[in-house]
Amino acid sequence: MAGVNMTAALRDGVIGAVVAAALALPMLGFRLVDSSQALTLSTRFDWVAWAALAVGLGRFALALLRDTLPGRLPALPDWGARFPKMRLYVGWGMAGFAFVLPFLPIADRALVDKATMVLIYVMLGWGLNIVVGLAGLLDLGFVAFYAVGAYSYALLATKLDLSFWVSLPLAGVFAAGFGIMLGFPVLRLRGDYLAIVTLGFGEIIRVILQNWQDFTNGPAGIGAIPRPSLFGLVFTANAPEGKTTFADYFGLDFSGNHRVIFLYFIILVLALLTNLFTLRIRRLPIGRAWEALREDEIACRSLGLNPTTIKLSAFATGAMFAGFAGSFFATRQGFISPESFTFIESAVILAIVVLGGMGSQIGVVLAALLLVGLPEWFRELQQYRMLAFGGAMVLIMLWKPSGLLAHRSPTIRLNQEAG
Amino acid sequence: MEYFIQQLINGLTLGAIYGLIAIGYTMVYGIIRMINFAHGEIYMLGAFISLIAFLVATTLGGASVAFGLLIALVSTMILTALWGWAVERLAYRPLRNAPKLAPLISAIGMSIVLQNFSQLSQGARVKPLPPLFKGGIELMHGNGFSVNLSYLQMVIMALTVVLMAVFTWVITRTSLGRAQRATEQDMKMAALLGVNTDRIISATFIMGATLAAVAGLMVTLYYGVIDFYIGFLAGIKAFTAAVLGGIGSLPGAMLGGLLIGLIEAFWSGYFSIEYKDVAVFAILVLVLLFRPTGLLGRPEVEKI
Incomplete structure (x- = not known):
């Protein structure tokens, strides 16, 4: 000393x-x-x-x-850079674990429910990662597309009686359409101007949902949203007219857990599809164009890439996945209201992407577990939950300013051995 | 016509408040290129602290409202400035050289922390304050509608003008202002020439928080109710005002604030009060379409 x-x-x-x-x-x-007389x-x-x-x-x-202590606090070693293969194994390992999770003895209904919630945010994080991580467009109103997806399904199902599986692609298309609608005017803007306009757009969507009574039922929200079925098999105790229940068909005793696990698998598959899409599209010309645009817009323009269409496609793609996640959210909750789509949701999703390390797919999972999963466990501390949540955001950023898994391997590498 | 003038007065009052908050955003953005998301929360803290300080002053110092307000104004400015300084010191300064999004996330986190801190420490319910300034002058009377300019509105506008004058003087005439402008133009060069840039950035946060504190006091008096959530919407609107006027430009922030206040007042006066926020953001998008750097912003030079 x-x-x-x-x-x-x-x-x-x-x-x-x-x-x-x-x-x-x-x-x-x-x-x-x-008090009743005056403020004291x-x-x-x-x-x-x-x-x-x-x-x-x-x-x-x-x-x-x-x-x-000499120097700074010890930092996490950069596993990603040290073991390039490990990333792949970890990814497969996590996906495998996610598939068997509902059948493990530790998995009760509450746990699967929480895992479903985390997976929704993982999917949203992966969707936003396309916009922020790959294309480098700061979007503070991502929740707007999530809301569009949720309301699309809720309205299609309750007003037109369309099933979940028909509505899901439609919800994605609507959300992507909104993405393009927002994108057209604002993609000329740069950096922080884009951020504030997207934030404003998110608020506009929420205000409209809240006030357009005839269409969205206003602040009261939409209830009794139908649940999805598995190839026509429904997850209820008693089958409605002309339908078979899942339990009857497979000769099982009815249990409410079946539906919870079924919903879990839907979001797991949807999330993994998002991930697969992102991993694949990074190797396609459009994905490479997104990343190139993020690095240097002027160089892209001089190479003949059209920034507007490239940005629009990134925006629309991200919005589409948010739309899918939104309609899943609607069917899982069975009830949606504008309350679920506030700015704080956008902030949480963005925080997941940035805390995970921008562009890192596994980082998104880790950050979602940390930011959504942990607070779910501490629901008993309800009132201190958000305080701790905000504090965690600040502390993680101070500790790892470029995210938990900041290492980003280049998409293409010059093959030096060949030369 | 009478109705129009009344809405004009209401809009200008509201705009003055937005403008004061917007200056904090625009100055911080100008100097370290970061959206200080917690600034709306600083304003909310200002509102709470002013209410508490006013109640303390009136309970301890007798019944004089004017004296109580003066004490409240001064102590709110000091204490809120301290909060602004502490937030910068804890959450932003360590991230000065971090990737661009890190301070933004840190700021959003800080905003969540401050919001929930106030909710926990002061309770979630709306805090009402009975109106202190009663009366005003009747400017016009016609068609069964009278145009009133309340004393409070006069105080708000006068105080805003005085603060703006002091502020412009500090920025353009003092050595602190010169150092701030130098840091804004080129932080590294300013540091090389002996400007303590960390201290200048702290000073910027303190100045922004001071103005937000005054805005908080004004809102407490003007609306008579505050709660822990007021910072969010006011923050977004003030930031919109800063962008509308051209972020980084001080007169722009004030102009943007006034415009947003007027749009809000006229839209709720003539169309629908529910969609006033939609109108604000729609106008922002329209302005940015034709002037991508805001009304008074300098075009950014793209360098290769």
Whole structure:
């Protein structure tokens, strides 16, 4: 402990405590009490003292640590770069595990339900990854396409009596159509201008869903959305007219779990399709054009690529997958309302992509598990959940600014041995 | 005609508030090219702190409303500025050289944290404050409709003008402002010439938070209700205002704020109040179509 500078550490701690006390004084030290006569204040200065103490000690400990440990905190080794093959095995291993998960003894209904929720976000993350990770377009309103997909299915099913499997592609087409509609005017914009316009678009869609009473039923939402069937087999206890139930057909006892597991498999297959599509399209000219555009727009233009159509196709493709995920969400919940499609959802999806390491498919899975899966476990701590969620976003970024799996291998490599 | 003038007054008041918040966005964007998503939350904190400070001042210092407001104004500016500084220091400064999206995600995370922090520490219910400024002057009267300019609206507009004047003076005439403009143009070069860029960036956040704090106080007085969620929509609208005026430009932010306020007031006055946000964003898209860098923004030079 030779290099420890005690006075500096103490000074850090005291300054931290004073600042924390000043920050906490108005917000923690007083509480607005709203009684029937007037707004009054109650005090709880002990909280301020605790906050100051915690921050002061934290700063002090950090300063000591900084002196004792050489350099920065140890970082995660870059496994992706060290073992190029491992990525593939990990990917297959995860997919295999996902397929057997519902049949494992640990899997109860709640777990499969949570896994379904995580997979929805994995799929959304993979969809947004096409737009943000591959094409490099910052989209802050991705939830709009998710909403379009969800409402498409809900309306097609409740008003036109179309089945899930017919509506699913239609929902994708509608969402892609909205993507193109938004894309046309705004793709001339660059970087952050695009971000704010997409954010605005997301809000517009939500406001319209909320206020167009006749069509979307407004804030009350749409309920009684039909569940999907497996080749005509329905997942209910008693079969409706002219239908067979899944349990009867296979001679099983009816169990509510069948439907939960069935839904889980639908989203798993949809998500894996998204992944497969992304992996394949990166090797096609259009996918290469997306990545080239992300790296250098001017160079692309001078090579004769048309940025507008390339960006539009990325936008529409990402939107289509969001539309699929949206209609799955609608059928799983059985009820949707504009409340489910707020900006925070867009932020969560974007956070999943960026925290995972942009363009990394496995990173998206890890980040979705971390951001969606973990908080689902801590549902009991309901009120502190979002606080911890936001805090985790900040801390992960501070720890790994370029994402959990930041390593990105080039799509094409110059074959040097051949030369 | 009377109705038109009334909406004009309401729109200008609202626009002044948006403009004050927008300046925080535009300055931070100008200097470190980052969308400070937590800025709306700083404004929300400003609203809460001002309400608390006002109640503390009136309980301790007697019944004088004007005195209480003055105390509230000053202490809110100081304490909210401290929050703005702390957010920058904790969540953004370590990411100064990180990939471009890292500070954005960090800012979104910070915004979620601050929102939930206020919800937990002050409760989720809407906080009402009875109107303090009553009365106003009747400007016109006709067709059974009178145009009123309330004292509060006058105070808001006057305070905004004063703050803008002080601000313009700081940016254009003081050494701090010169250092800020230098950092905005070329951070590395400014650092080489002896400008402490970290300190300048901190100062920028502090200035933005101070203005947001004033906006928070104004909103508390003007609407009389605040809750932990007000920062989000006001933040988006103010950011829209900054983009509309041309991000990075201070007069642009004020102009954008006024325009957004006017659009909102006229749209809800003449068409439908539900779709006023749609109108705001639609106009943003239209403006960006014809002027991709906003109304007063300088075109960005693309370099190879």
